[in-house]
Amino acid sequence: MSGKIKMNDFDNFNKEVNNMxxxxxxxxxxxILTTKLALTLQNQIEDRFIEQNDFEGNAWVDRKKTKIPKNPRKKPVENKNLLLRKSGNLADNWDNKSDAEGFVVFNNSKSSGGFPYGLVHAFGSKHVPKRSFLPLVEKNGSYDFNDKYKKCVMDEIYDFFDKELDKYKGKK
Incomplete structure (x- = not known):
């Protein structure tokens, strides 16, 4: 599994946001706006680990409740009540960077062998059921931001234009 995913309508959505x-x-x-958007996405991703569901509200599947075979190298989970919480590295190490040109939200957590295991959990594998924490939906073998996330981004932008700009107009 590579670290890149194919996006369907990302360019159109990105153009709309960039135009704004x-x-x-x-x-x-x-x-200020890109920082706000970055924090919104980061918070929403972190919420997935608390709520134990994807952006559509579907509960994450416990591997034990599937027919996916157990990975023989996997160590026992310490907190059996929460999925993806063995070390907390994936759930707790989200960060973001933003500037006037845009933003990125990222997590550099890797296994001891250097594998970025977030990809496996986000998209599933032979031994791991898919537990999506990214705001993506699969469409015809490609991915797109889900509609709820797109709406959230647009709401944040409109809110910024409505409220925040008035504050700065008054200061100048």
Missing amino acids: LSDLKDPHLRT
Whole structure:
């Protein structure tokens, strides 16, 4: 499994968001907005680990309740009540970077062998059921942001334009 995923409509959605960002001529204001968007996505991803479900509200599947064979190298889970909480590395190490040009939310957690195990959990594998914590839906072998996340992003942008810009207009 590679670290890249194929996105369907990402370019169209990205263009729409970038067009709205380009309406903000002040790079400081753009950075405030992209930081807000980055934190929103990061918080939503972290919420998946608390709520134990995907962005559509589907509960994560416990491997024990599937016919997926146990990985013989896997150590016992310490907290049996929560999935993906053995060490907390995947759930607790989300971060983001933002600037006037955009943002990225990331997690660099890797197995002791260097494998980025978040990919396995997000997309599933031979020994691990899919437990999506990213706002993606699969469509014809490719991925797209789900509609709830797109709406959330657009709501954040409109909210920013409605509320935050008025604050800065009054200061200038």
